[in-house]
Amino acid sequence: MNNSEPGLSEQILRIAKRLFINKGYYGLAMREISDELGVSKAALYYHFKDKEQLFLAILQAHLEEIEAGINQIVAETGSSAEQIRKFVAYVLSQPAEQRATIRLASQEIVHLSPTSRKTFGKNYQDKFVGKIQSILRAGMDAGEFRGLQVEVATWALLGMMYPYFYPTHTGEKPVPNKTIQEITDIYLKGIKK
Amino acid sequence: MNNSEPGLSEQILRIAKRLFINKGYYGLAMREISDELGVSKAALYYHFKDKEQLFLAILQAHLEEIEAGINQIVAETGSSAEQIRKFVAYVLSQPAEQRATIRLASQEIVHLSPTSRKTFGKNYQDKFVGKIQSILRAGMDAGEFRGLQVEVATWALLGMMYPYFYPTHTGEKPVPNKTIQEITDIYLKGIKK
DNA sequence: CCTACCGATCGGTAGG
DNA sequence: CCTACCGATCGGTAGG
Numbered sequence: 004m005n006n007s008e009p010g011l012s013e014q015i016l017r018i019a020k021r022l023f024i025n026k027g028y029y030g031l032a033m034r035e036i037s038d039e040l041g042v043s044k045a046a047l048y049y050h051f052k053d054k055e056q057l058f059l060a061i062l063q064a065h066l067e068e069i070e071a072g073i074n075q076i077v078a079e080t081g082s083s084a085e086q087i088r089k090f091v092a093y094v095l096s097q098p099a100e101q102r103a104t105i106r107l108a109s110q111e112i113v114h115l116s117p118t119s120r121k122t123f124g125k126n127y128q129d130k131f132v133g134k135i136q137s138i139l140r141a142g143m144d145a146g147e148f149r150g151l152q153v154e155v156a157t158w159a160l161l162g163m164m165y166p167y168f169y170p171t172h173t174g175e176k177p178v179p180n181k182t183i184q185e186i187t188d189i190y191l192k193g194i195k196k
Numbered sequence: 197m198n199n200s201e202p203g204l205s206e207q208i209l210r211i212a213k214r215l216f217i218n219k220g221y222y223g224l225a226m227r228e229i230s231d232e233l234g235v236s237k238a239a240l241y242y243h244f245k246d247k248e249q250l251f252l253a254i255l256q257a258h259l260e261e262i263e264a265g266i267n268q269i270v271a272e273t274g275s276s277a278e279q280i281r282k283f284v285a286y287v288l289s290q291p292a293e294q295r296a297t298i299r300l301a302s303q304e305i306v307h308l309s310p311t312s313r314k315t316f317g318k319n320y321q322d323k324f325v326g327k328i329q330s331i332l333r334a335g336m337d338a339g340e341f342r343g344l345q346v347e348v349a350t351w352a353l354l355g356m357m358y359p360y361f362y363p364t365h366t367g368e369k370p371v372p373n374k375t376i377q378e379i380t381d382i383y384l385k386g387i388k389k
Numbered sequence: 390c391c392t393a394c395c396g397a398t399c400g401g402t403a404g405g
Numbered sequence: 406c407c408t409a410c411c412g413a414t415c416g417g418t419a420g421g
Contacts, residue, residue: 011406025306026306027220027222027306027307029220029222029223029403030222030306030307032402032403032404033403033404033405034402034403042406042407043406043407043408044404044405044407045405045406045407045408046406046407048404048405048406049406050406053404053405054403054404054405109362110303113218113219113220113364114220114223151378151382152374152375152378155375155378155379156378156382158356158359158365159356159378159379159382159383161359162355162356162357162358162359163351163352163355163356164355165355165358165359166351166354166355166358167351169302171306172351181345182345182348185344185345185348185349185352186348186352188386189344189349189352189383189386189387190352190382190386191386192385192386193381193382193383193384193385193386194382194385204393204394222415225414225415225416226415226416226417227414227415227416235394235395236394236395236396237416237417238394238395238396238417238418239393239394239395241416241417241418242392242393242394243393246416246417247416247417395421396419396420396421397418397419397420398417398418398419399416399417399418399419400415400416400417400418401414401415401416402413402414402415402416403412403413403414403415404411404412404413404414405410405411405412
């Protein structure tokens with residue numbers, strides 16, 4: 004028999020994601036999640052081994068979403084500059100909570116166990132940062148961009164988007180198109196030959 | 197009689213700063229600070245009302261240091277582009293711990309009481325973000341930079357430096373001069389007319 | 390009475 | 406999945 008209900012695991016992930024974003028890893032008690040869901044705290048531990056694994060599941064799901072987005076852009080789009088433009092638009096057009104999840108990851112991984120940190124760090128590099136590096140490297144090889152240190156160029160781009168990953172910065176409102184365009188213009192103008 | 201000893205208050209601030217950077221606001225127990233200093237935990241509460249006030253004192257001191265640095269640059273330097281160049285060099289040439297303090301502030305203020313958050317937020321704007329805004333606005337008015345949204349241009353600059361505020365990113369090593377130069381080049385090329 | 394603390398313990402809460 | 410709990414540790418404060 005198919006279960007048409009949302010499934011508690013998914014509900015936990017959804018609520019916990021919102022709460023982790025607003026309160027941080029240590030700032031959120033497991034109790035708050037169960038209370039909002041109207042279940043016991045022990046119920047959370049039935050679906051997730053511990054707090055760390057719940058947190059990682061949230062980050063992992065988000066990482067795979069982003070990876071899919073980037074892969075699609077790279078597959079569909081022509082020039083490296085156009086790929087960068089699409090990438091920035093894609094990320095900054097996400098709802099505030101999705102944007103905040105990227106910040107959550109880079110901000111709170113220090114609080115995880117060395118093993119989890121290493122595993123997630125590798126995924127973060129493979130599915131996200133590395134993809135951007137590849138786009139930039141291709142653009143440099145093609146003579147589209149200047150010959151910069153690829154890592155420096157990568158982090159310059161990610162850094163420019165970072166302020167919009169803070170809920171306090173934009174509130175719950177979407178990033179205006181004009182802002183997205185100006186950010187992209189500054190960056191591309193800055194790295195183009 | 198002058199007291200030539202360092203003074204416990206200053207020692208607390210120094211140690212706590214390093215620990216807050218590595219463990220975050222909730223991740224650091226007051227006990228850990230007192231243990232490293234070889235004093236009792238109660239001694240901390242003699243010098244600082246509570247954990248929040250200790251944390252704020254650290255951020256406040258750092259903010260005033262940065263403000264002084266920016267003020268000096270603005271006073272000494274000619275063109276807006278040159279001021280930006282000096283500002284980036286000044287911030288990224290700081291030791292890793294100093295760089296990490298800026299990240300600490302923007303990352304952990306959410307965990308403070310609304311009153312503290314508001315007060316510090318105003319100072320952060322007045323002594324740091326607002327100063328950069330002024331430089332960029334002056335550069336735009338003088339026709340040195342393109343006509344961009346000043347806030348967008350400000351956060352693009354701060355964002356580009358942000359990755360170097362993470363200890364994990366550069367380790368304890370200083371930011372290489374070549375990297376500082378490339379970051380500045382990308383940004384200035386991007387906003388110049 | 391003051392300063393600069395200490396040893397011990399308070400009420401609550403964390404993850405499990 | 407729940408009720409009923411645990412070991413430990415948290416920030417903060419008592420008297421002296």
